[in-house]
Amino acid sequence: MTLGERRATVSLAGIFGLRMLGMFLILPVFALYAKDLTTDHAMIGLALGMYGLTQAVLMIPFGMASDKIGRKPVIIFGLLLFAVGSFMAASATSIEGIILGRAIQGAGAISAAVTALLADLTREEKRTHAMAVIGSTIGLAFAVSLASGPAIYRWIGVPGMFDLTGILSLLAIPVILFVTPNPGKTAFHSDAEANPARLKDVLRNPELLRLNWGIFALHASQMAMFNVVPFALAQDGLQVAEHWKVYLPVVIVSFAFMIPVIIFGERQGKLKQSLVGSVLLMLAAQLLLAASMNFFWGVALALLLFFIAFNVLEASLPSLISKIAPPEAKGTAMGVYNTAQAIGLFTGGVAGGWLAQHVGYYAVFIFCAALMAIWVVLALAMAPPPRVKTQMFHIGAMTAADAERLAGQLAVFTGVEAVTVLHEEGTVMLKVSQTGWDEEGITHLLNRGND
Known part of the structure; x- marks a missing residue:
């Protein structure tokens, strides 16, 4: 940089x-x-x-x-x-x-x-x-x-x-x-901003919709449970100012577990397995919270499971959006994704508060578990994400005909899975294999075109 x-x-x-x-x-x-x-x-x-x-x-x-x-x-x-x-x-x-x-x-x-x-x-x-x-x-x-x-x-x-x-x-x-x-x-x-013209395509993509449900459910659960978790920690006399003694070790340990899971998923092409496993762990955390609401150490263990799963999912979902979304609609896909996240925050806060008031604290965690159960079903049905990454290059504005010609030239290189040339933005967006793509040859071709 x-x-x-x-x-x-x-x-x-x-x-x-x-x-x-x-x-x-x-x-x-x-x-x-x-x-x-x-x-x-x-x-x-x-x-x-x-x-x-x-x-x-x-x-x-x-x-x-x-x-x-x-x-x-x-x-x-x-x-x-x-x-x-x-x-x-x-x-x-x-x-x-x-x-x-x-x-x-x-x-x-x-x-x-x-x-x-x-x-x-x-x-x-x-x-x-x-x-x-x-x-x-x-x-x-x-x-x-x-x-x-x-x-x-x-x-x-x-x-x-x-x-x-x-x-x-x-x-x-x-x-x-x-x-x-x-x-x-x-x-x-196109890679960073929402384009209304691409919105219909993004909303019709079932794989992206699964991920949008995921980020909605993840943050709805997060906001719902914090209507109740502070009371669960305080019930045995732990003052609110001392709650950091629970959160700090839980966060540190969860990050230690998160890193190898993400590395395994990315390097071994096991992103779907990592996703499904993390959602199941989140489901288990919610059920444990519902069952151990009056048991301090049960709540602490459930929080550890929650944050391990939360950190893995929070880091993995944007990567999956990038792999699955059409390159020219990546910004639009992320815009919808971020909106789903914000709606989840609102929905979780409101639903969690209403359930805590009118049904009981345990109902908040059952609600969160139901969201996770739906996500498990959706995640199990998802297609394994392609083992690709996005590479972008600036080439300068060109005509539509030149862009089409360049796309054909790029498509033949080793490791290139998809090519998008946005001639008005002067950008080439490639989806390439995570290893073994011909970076040198592609760079040489693009540099020759810019000369």
Whole structure:
């Protein structure tokens, strides 16, 4: 990567991490805090999930708006919205006020605009690596949130945590203005942005729909269970500020288990087996939570199983989207995927809160187990994902006829599984075998064409 690409990647990854921190930092403590504001657990669940609803509604429109009025103005506007929502939630004295603040937080739905800006600032050949850095940052932010949330709660409480995320959002604005490079030009990138013309194809692809259900179910379960898990940990006298003593070792051990599973799946071509196994593990975790709700060590073990499965699935699903989606619709597929994730956050928060209030805590975990059981059935029926990876190259604009000719030339190289030449964007997108593809020959051909 060039210096400019590194600056863009690190600064934008930080902003992605901030959004996740703002959403997840309160997760391990909010339900216990909110019980002093309301006796209606359904309202607590709505407050947890409301962020996801406005995010789902506005994510893709914000990305499309950034094509027209510029990436940085949209991102700055979203950060301001996020900060306003954070400060409103911090100052709220009622659960309704927090719900409104969370809705405004989610309305700062800048993820699509940030991804588009990263695409503007990175070469096609380096973009996959840059996106992987952002994905890693999101996972790290979630882990840090769970491990540090209870300790931060001891120092500043939930209102202080909301204030902290608002301040961090405001501090991100000068980073966008003065650290993140300005794009030389704003262009549409099929690999990073949603294209309405491709939406129908993505929604009709059964393999992508299975993955969209997966990310929906995963985050619905995550948000639903945190309506109840804090109470399960507190029932034996463990103060909320001490819950980090459970979350920290669970997160560390889960990451240690996650890495070999992902390596096995990728290198051995066993991604389907890894996926199905992880969903089954998630199902087992939910059933164990339902059965051991009143047993501290049973809850702790179930949380360990949950986070092992969660980390594997959270890392694997975007990779599967990339392998399965048509290259020219990858950005659209990821847009639908991210929207399904946000809808899952909202649905899980609302359903978990309602079930906890009207049925019982155990029903929340049965609900999560049902989501996982459906996913198991869908995952077992999925076709084994191809052992391919995406490679992109910039070639400059060309005519449709030249693009068709180049696609034919590229298709004959060893290891090339699919070729897409986007002549208007000046981009070649290849799906190639994970090993053994003729990188040298392809690079030589493309460089000769650019001379």
